[in-house]
Amino acid sequence: MALCAPHQNGANRRFGRRAAERLAEQRAQSYGWAMRILLLLALIWVPVTGGAGEIYRWVDEDGNVHYSDQQRDGAEKVETRPMETFEAAPVTQPASRQEAETFSYDSVRITRPEQDQIIWRAEGDVSVSVNVSPQLRPGHRIIILLDGEAVAEGSGANLGELDRGTYEVRANVMEGSDEVAASSPVTFHIRQPSRMIPRDPIRPPPSQ
Secondary structure, rough: OOOOOHHHHHHHHHHHHHHHHHHHHHHHHHHHHHHHHHHHHHHHHHHHHOOOOOOOEEEEOOOEEEEEOOOOOEEOOOOOOOOOOOOOOOOOOOOOHHHHHHOOOOOEEEEOOOOOEEEEEEHHHEEEEEEEEOOOOOOOOOEEEEEEEEEOOOOOEEOOOOOOEEEEEEEEEEEOOOOEOOOOOOEOOOOOOOOOOOOOOOOOOOOH
């Protein structure tokens, strides 16, 4: 059955009124959420800026809540809490690492052979001894070098029987591939005894 014009117009007005009310309600909710976000930003901003500004709140005649940093009639001041700050604890290096960075050996010294020592081939192999003070630390190692080339590892080594000539030996204390300390070089000489150059210039060597 069709509605007459007055009834249809009344229904349209009621539908339009409800639609307008829903639209107004949605706008109010959106506005309310927007104001809440602004308030949250304001509460965050105030402590960060050291409390340089103040926030005021008021409600207009339509029931809408407003916030501003400007005071006006009927507005109330919003109490804000200062932001808590914390100081980070100072970063300290482990004691073992601090000791490793400040540690140094008092001396690294070759005790055998002696400086400019003459060694006769007839005496046999050439031995090297290294003294480190204080005691060698864990992770450190001693490398013995003969004429600049690594020939042994440790505080002592036997270089075997060397040919006649002049040699230079030194020792490095290493940590991985890094040099921690080094000895002064020691020069020694290998000689071959003969009737022209005896081992003892005062007493010639015994005859064969």
